[in-house]
Amino acid sequence: MPHLFTPLTLRDVTFAHRAWMSPMMQFAAVPAGDDTGTPTDWHLQHLGSRAVAGAALTMVEATAIDPTGRSSDYDLGLWNDRQAQAFSRLTAFTSSQGAVPGIQLVHAGRKGSTGRPWPDPEREQGFWPTVGPSELAFGRLPSPAELSVDDIGRIVTSFGDAAGRAAVAGFRVLEIHGAHGYLIHQFLSPHSNDRTDHYGGSFEHRIRFALEVVDAVRAAWPAELPLFFRVSATDWLGGDTDDVRPGWTVADTIDLAAHLKRRGVDLVDVSSGGSAPDAAIPVGPSYQVPFSARVRKEVEIPTAAVGLITEPQQADGIIAEGEADAVFLARVLLRNPNWIRQAADELGHSLPHPVQYSRAFR
Numbered sequence: 195m196p197h198l199f200t201p202l203t204l205r206d207v208t209f210a211h212r213a214w215m216s217p218m219m220q221f222a223a224v225p226a227g228d229d230t231g232t233p234t235d236w237h238l239q240h241l242g243s244r245a246v247a248g249a250a251l252t253m254v255e256a257t258a259i260d261p262t263g264r265s266s267d268y269d270l271g272l273w274n275d276r277q278a279q280a281f282s283r284l285t286a287f288t289s290s291q292g293a294v295p296g297i298q299l300v301h302a303g304r305k306g307s308t309g310r311p312w313p314d315p316e317r318e319q320g321f322w323p324t325v326g327p328s329e330l331a332f333g334r335l336p337s338p339a340e341l342s343v344d345d346i347g348r349i350v351t352s353f354g355d356a357a358g359r360a361a362v363a364g365f366r367v368l369e370i371h372g373a374h375g376y377l378i379h380q381f382l383s384p385h386s387n388d389r390t391d392h393y394g395g396s397f398e399h400r401i402r403f404a405l406e407v408v409d410a411v412r413a414a415w416p417a418e419l420p421l422f423f424r425v426s427a428t429d430w431l432g433g434d435t436d437d438v439r440p441g442w443t444v445a446d447t448i449d450l451a452a453h454l455k456r457r458g459v460d461l462v463d464v465s466s467g468g469s470a471p472d473a474a475i476p477v478g479p480s481y482q483v484p485f486s487a488r489v490r491k492e493v494e495i496p497t498a499a500v501g502l503i504t505e506p507q508q509a510d511g512i513i514a515e516g517e518a519d520a521v522f523l524a525r526v527l528l529r530n531p532n533w534i535r536q537a538a539d540e541l542g543h544s545l546p547h548p549v550q551y552s553r554a555f556r
């Protein structure tokens with residue numbers, strides 16, 4: 195059997211194989227009214243079609259834990275019970291197709307309120323003041339308001355509350371988004387955090403917010419279900435080799451992952467970048483995989499690799515070489531929703547298919 199298509203069990207959840215659908219923002223949630231932040235038919239087809247096509251895990255995109263934490267008013271949210279109820283239709287369908295339904299929770303921090311990345315001819319988009327660990331802007335975006343300690347506590351509580359709603363909605367995997375320059379990453383990186391209290395300065399202080407979020411989520415998330423944490427392994431600012439450390443580094447990621455493991459995180463989803471708009475990122479096939487391999491080896495925790503993984507042999511080799519325990523597939527699944535089924539065929543493996551499609555496989 196190809197390594198990519200062997201099962202994987204984390205806590206009480208068994209994934210049929212290791213080819214997973216990465217969370218990808220769709221900017222398609224209900225934007226206003228009582229149903230603000232709820233999923234639409236677009237999300238049902240977006241995730242449902244990949245479940246039908248063989249994805250072992252379908253991960254819902256970055257879902258905000260409060261309204262201020264959205265990137266746009268078209269973002270999904272999980273700050274009220276109405277939103278949780280709306281997600282249950284999606285989790286029921288993807289589960290019925292053999293996929294594990296997962297969701298990623300986020301607060302965008304200073305990268306919030308950027309708007310939908312294309313014009314809306316039907317309505318004017320909403321914008322609002324943003325918050326962050328410090329009054330440091332991301333590029334040309336407005337400077338955020340610095341969060342007070344009380345504000346930080348409320349956000350931590352909101353992450354925990356959203357995790358509880360995710361369980362009620364039927365999700366079986368939860369991921370905390372601590373990457374790509376969003377709020378948790380903003381606290382982690384000295385590039386975006388110049389606080390002088392116990393949430394800034396030293397490494398131990400800068401990781402405090404992330405660990406408080408993990409503790410709150412793990413307490414609210416069922417003990418039998420796995421918890422993931424997405425991290426940007428490096429800010430790509432040169433701190434991995436220079437004496438001066440202007441950003442978050444791979445060494446920092448290794449140290450953080452050890453803390454996450456002790457606090458009940460079951461898998462580290464290893465990405466990179468997003469904290470600095472001027473970072474020079476050497477993008478190429480599997481360019482983030484070495485970071486996943488280091489975290490997996492040095493911390494002895496399961497990892498997932500992501501980033502320009504587009505070929506079946508490439509994905510299978512990552513698992514075979516022990517560089518990750520699973521691969522998250524992103525844009526390749528937008529271009530080709532059937533990529534996973536076709537990859538199985540190419541690697542000599544057969545995936546189950548819906549009975550409704552049986553005539554196509556005779």
